[in-house]
Amino acid sequence: MALSTENIHFIETYLKKSGVVFMDIRLEMVDHVASEIETRVNDGDCRDFYFIFKDYMVENKRHLLKRSDGYYKIADKSNLKALFKKATSVFGIVSLLGLGFLLLTVRSYLEPDVTHTILKYAPMIILILFGCIYFVFTKIKKERFSLLERIGFYFAILFHIVNMVYSSYNSSQSLESSPGLAIMFFTTVILWIFLLIVINTFQLRSFYFSKYKHAL
Amino acid sequence: MANSNLYKGSLTTIILKLLSEHDKMYGYEITQKVKALTKGELKITEGALYPSLHKLEAEGLLDVEVAKVDNRLRKYYKLTEKGTTETVHKLSELEQYIATLQSLINPKLSY
Structure with a gap:
């Protein structure tokens, strides 16, 4: 006997309210709980769905919710691995060199004070870009997906590094001369990592779109 | 049930072995x-099974497929090419481990 749509919806709502916010994780838990309840019914448990569900949760809720917490570590590691793979690919190396060349060309054409002004506001500009990418593209039709949302972890790390380095740079620089090569190199690397994260975000979106098309 | 800690290190190998014998499986089916x-000697809890499946997926050893079954969505796992190779390697490692344990615990039966 298969559970009704209402029963499935009840399990899903219960898990969502219990903190299982990621759709890719929750749908698997819903199926697990539903399958176990169906097995119990098929084995002769004649009670109403809610009583069987309640008993199952009393026995297994701790195990179910434990896996939800442990997934962050796996998701972060998986995202880092994907970024590293991109960084060491031909595209990664060519884009790093291209960005470096582009920034050095821009620096040679702009007046020193203009370049300094750009660098002064760099943390704010980068924060706005992060915010746009994170809040607009890490959700698909209001649903949250684990790998996609955990990309925010790397945005946060990157933002703190940017903030720290540019703040200390801006407070110690003279506005008369062009920015040194060290800060230009740092800017190139930051923009490059940002580019890799953005590409990864869009690839994950397309992965979730194709794999979870039935749920969206 | 026996001490489940003894099985912990072999969980991924057990999952890979089962998947190598089936085209695709979902979590509950594996348990x-x-x-x-x-x-009934070994009962894999949800808290142990799913993180292992996700880890194997993240390592590229498993591929996932989501299908609609009985009013709900079901996530199926299947071995990738890399996963098939890794299964052979992990099984060989486990066999070696069992043989070593055997020679320590019961030297007369060791092979």
Whole structure:
């Protein structure tokens, strides 16, 4: 006997309210709980769905919710691995060199004070870009997906590094001369990592779109 | 049930072995299969199974497929090419481990 749509919806709502916010994780838990309840019914448990569900949760809720917490570590590691793979690919190396060349060309054409002004506001500009990418593209039709949302972890790390380095740079620089090569190199690397994260975000979106098309 | 800690290190190998014998499997099916094969001796909890599946997926050893079954969505796992190779390697490692343990615990029966 298969559970009704209402029963499935009840399990899903219960898990969502219990903190299982990621759709890719929750749908698997819903199926697990539903399958176990169906097995119990098929084995002769004649009670109403809610009583069987309640008993199952009393026995297994701790195990179910434990896996939800442990997934962050796996998701972060998986995202880092994907970024590293991109960084060491031909595209990664060519884009790093291209960005470096582009920034050095821009620096040679702009007046020193203009370049300094750009660098002064760099943390704010980068924060706005992060915010746009994170809040607009890490959700698909209001649903949250684990790998996609955990990309925010790397945005946060990157933002703190940017903030720290540019703040200390801006407070110690003279506005008369062009920015040194060290800060230009740092800017190139930051923009490059940002580019890799953005590409990864869009690839994950397309992965979730194709794999979870039935749920969206 | 026996001390489940003894099985912990072999969980991924057990999952890979089961998947190598089936085209694709979903989480609950794996727990039931293990329970049936071990006559209830080993029960894999949700808290242990799913993080292992996700880890294997993240390592590129498993691929996922989501399908609609009985009013709900079901996530199936299947071995990738890399996963098939890794299964052979992990099984060989486990066999070696069992043989070593055997020679320590019961030297007369060791092979």
